[in-house]
Amino acid sequence: MIVCLPFFSGDAAMALDLLRWCKQLGGAEQYKLLLVADADVDWSVGMEMVEVGNSAFLSAEFITTEQHVEGWPQGANALWKRAAQWAKQNKTSFLWIEPDAIPITPTWIKSIHDEYTRAQKPFMGHLY
Numbered sequence: 001m002i003v004c005l006p007f008f009s010g011d012a013a014m015a016l017d018l019l020r021w022c023k024q025l026g027g028a029e030q031y032k033l034l035l036v037a038d039a040d041v042d043w044s045v046g047m048e049m050v051e052v053g054n055s056a057f058l059s060a061e062f063i064t065t066e067q068h069v070e071g072w073p074q075g076a077n078a079l080w081k082r083a084a085q086w087a088k089q090n091k092t093s094f095l096w097i098e099p100d101a102i103p104i105t106p107t108w109i110k111s112i113h114d115e116y117t118r119a120q121k122p123f124m125g126h127l128y
């Protein structure tokens with residue numbers, strides 16, 4: 001399983017804070033991180049996030065949408081679609097974690113991964 005962290009220019013700072021918090025919790029060094037950004041996010045912001053992500057996770061990769069997508073839910077949907085395409089191409093499951101999510105225990109990702117594995121279902125979570 002890979003951890004996907006989506007963001008756009010308006011919540012990039014919050015996403016970076018989340019990565020720093022994950023590192024402070026002890027990191028998730030058994031898991032890879034996929035940073036999924038809207039195309040209008042400044043490249044230097046993405047590279048800073050890769051640097052922090054590499055210090056908290058096994059590795060970090062930065063991808064973007066093909067073009068900027070304005071508004072909600074269109075922007076969020078475009079980020080999710082980009083992550084899903086990447087995961088399908090790389091034959092892996094992914095955990096979607098929004099920039100405003102706050103893990104509260106050092107074992108947060110392992111607990112979620114264990115539950116996902118036990119459920120033996122292609123999707124886990126609440127559907128709206």
